[in-house]
Amino acid sequence: MSSLILPGPRRGVRERLAQLHWPLIILLTMIAGVGVITLYSVAEGNWRPWSLRHGLRYLVALSVLIAIGMVAIRHWMALSYPIYFAALLALAATPFIGEINMGARRWIELGGMQFQPSEAMKIGLVMALARYYHGLRAEQVSHILYLIPPALMIGAPVGLVFIQPDLGTALLLAATGIIIVFVAGLSWRIGMIGVAGAVAAGYSAYRFEFLKGYQIERILTFLNPDRDPLGQGYHLLQSKIALGSGGLDGKGFMNGTQSQLKFLPEMQTDFIFTIFGEEFGFVGAVGLLILYLAVILTGLSIAMSAKSHFARLAVIGVVATFALYVLINTGMVMGLAPVVGVPLPLVSYGGTVMLTIMAGFGLVMSAHVHRDHDVLRSSDLL
């Protein structure tokens, strides 16, 4: 295989460490730091049960990021399909061997550790799509035949996650996949047709009452067992009250009355942005948004400077996933998006999501460290 690859200049470990994108690492660490202090506040000034573990997990995840970043991008490209199919297999197996949690099968036990195949799929799908488009020429991207494999690649995991049921993750996977296809160069015409078709299908289903109101309710409840329209309305209102009463500069660290008084559910996970926004106000919340945007734009600049097509698309996929997390979560707690249970990356408490995000940024890092490497387009060799 090495003959197929144009190796860039080979460098030693020390040199490669120096090549790491340190500003990106600092940005990510700052965001995780926000998580640590906010979780400390949520626990009413205690390192336990969340804050300390969050910090430690971040350090572990950061070493994973660096480790992945040190490995040449061509190796990751070579592993793309295996990772994707392994994740797909695990997803397919989840309904049979998975653990039921909150009414849904999402987890499987692996060597005594809980493992969520849908999380692995977030990276697997990005890698597989990047790998696929790496092999296509520009004119092939919008060819209808070449659209079938990515459609299947996206459709299979989305379908499997959808029936778990985990609506939020399914939508996230679909959106990420579509963004990659779009960035890869899908013609506007086909894009428009797709969007128009989806809107028409949705509207006619609604207009011609293929589904009755209570059926929609049932489907939504089935897809998301945590759903409780009344409860959500209440939680959303409480979230808005907490954020709004934070004002310009917030109520101060550990002084978030609304959150301390437990008006909010899931404070350590889905609603953590509200807590932060209440205590640090508009200034703090916008500051956090700027950190996120800085990570995203840094990621995109890394994508632009990468030499290989695979690296570019994989980085964009990872950044897209990250951006979607942030936008859906913040939109959700402010009533701009439905409450679907998406965490705020690196701030919300939760090890699996953090590891996924950081592993993804490992790829970004690898793309940066090995930005001068190019990889042969395998299709040209066939």
Add this chain to the structure above:
Amino acid sequence: MPVINTHDPERQEIVSRRTFLFGGGVSLLFVGVAGRLYQLQIADYDKYQDLAQDNQFNRRVLTPLRGEIIDRFGNALASNRKNFRILLIPEQSRDINATLDKISKYIPVSDEKRARIIREIRRRGAFTPVEIKNNLSWPDFSRVNFELPHLAGVLPDVGETRDYPLGEASAFVIGYVGAVTDKDLAAQEGNDDRTLLRQPGFKVGRDGLERTYEKELRGQAGKMNVKINAHGRVIEELTDEATPPVQGKTLTLTIDAELQQVAMKELEGESAAAIVMDTVTGDILVMASTPAFNPNDFNVGIDAGLWKSLTESPYKPLLNKPLSGVYPPGSTFKVVSAIAAQVTGVKTSQTAHCTGKIWYGNRYFHCWKRGGHGTLDMKGAIKHSCDVYFYEIAKKLEIDVLADAARKFGLGQTYELGVPGQKKGIIPDREWKRQYFAGQPENQPWFQGETLSVIIGQGYVTSTPLQLCVMAARIASGRAVRPRLVRAVGDLVLPEPSAPLIDVDHDYLKVVRAGMNAVTNEYGTASRSRLEDPNWQLAGKTGTSQVYRITTEDRAKGLAKPEDLPWERRDHALFVCYMPYENPRYACSVVIEHGIGGARAAGPKAREIMRAVAAKNPAARTAVDPRSLVQRATAKREG
């Protein structure tokens, strides 16, 4: 072999363009999110700030302690005591049934009660505490407290409840409190007290003084803001800004708790009433009624079986006999008959010869003494309670004159005591009869024969034990003494009711007093009821009022004596008296329902009560000064 060309400028250009587009789109969305933040945190800040305040604070009503009711010497008749309760917060209990099972090990929880608790939980939600049991004994309460670590969601609570230390003895004086009804709430429409009445476990006066003085006893609610969390649980009490509740006013009565208990003990086993009052001030010292209920059973919610037995008992334990029991006064009425006779010109020296009966109209009128009394003057007629002597007077006595005398001496009217349900009784006269027989014109005129019945306290005439006591007091003092029960409300001492001289020739009273003295002290009808202490010479008058006339048929069946009759047909026994004979201070009346004879049943009871009164002589002791009472201002906090 194709050229290995990884450089595909067209492809790279598209990706770059699309990446810019994507980056721009994401940045725009971030600006949108920030805009939303601006809207929430800057533009609508005031609105959410207010909502946050509402979220956090809740106004709590602080229930005031109910005012105490004390006797003339400051002894508690109604006070407040700790009520140990066990509450359950459903949200904190993993399994309600399991928790209730565990609790049943220490305090019994019936299936019926359990069903009620579960219903309550369903109705009120998981965060509102529900009462499992109240009024627990200290041992039970402490046992549950000890086991608390194993009882998830169980909350021990100490509230306040009404306590009547005298129990039955004070039932009719004080009344009782009970739970608030919808009617009570409707009556408080638009009133601040409405919130107070809605407090869980709040009680209002249901009967007696508790009901009449509800407004004064209730006190004023306090207010406090509390910080709560989303579950309504109190996080912090903001005591700085709190208005403390004000306890209700203390009610100081004229009652002497000690003597009240003596009287209750004396009347035990009888269906009876006894009243003792001060002939100078009108203070009621004793107001006893037996059998009585225990008001403590009422304030924690009376049990259905007990209620049934109370309402169905022939001894009427729910009837306030001293005020609401009406009885023919019988021969006790002769004291006013003697006054009326003198008003119409009969001299006390006038005699009559009693052979045991006289013929009047179309029938015989019998004297209680079959063989007759022989020749008697007015004092002798009172002493021996001769019916024939009074029949002779009645032949020429105008009924309106008799009725007027009766009213002057306190019969046929009610008094301001503050206890609801007082009866007026009947003092018949021509006008009364016209109205009473409004539909029967032939019965409307007064027949002189009826005066013969009324003059010995039979026929239409009825009175309450209270009125009889007032009568004795007025005979003794010559003044229109009016009874009272409440000495002070809070620190406001009520003025003694005025007692003007009675508008009759006071010489007329002499023979009555002498006759009453003779009844007990000169071997009259109640010589057994005399008091030996010369300082407390007791003057009395017996009465036996007929409930059922023994017919010829009864006699044929051998039912000659009243003892042979069933209880409810036996005569009532009455006794009125005052002491000391010279310079009187206390008057007393005793009515024993179906006690058969005034001399035999009622007299000795009155004597024992008066003996205790004489021993204590409450009028000579300093009563409590209501202005010196310290109101307990401690707040009762809602649990």
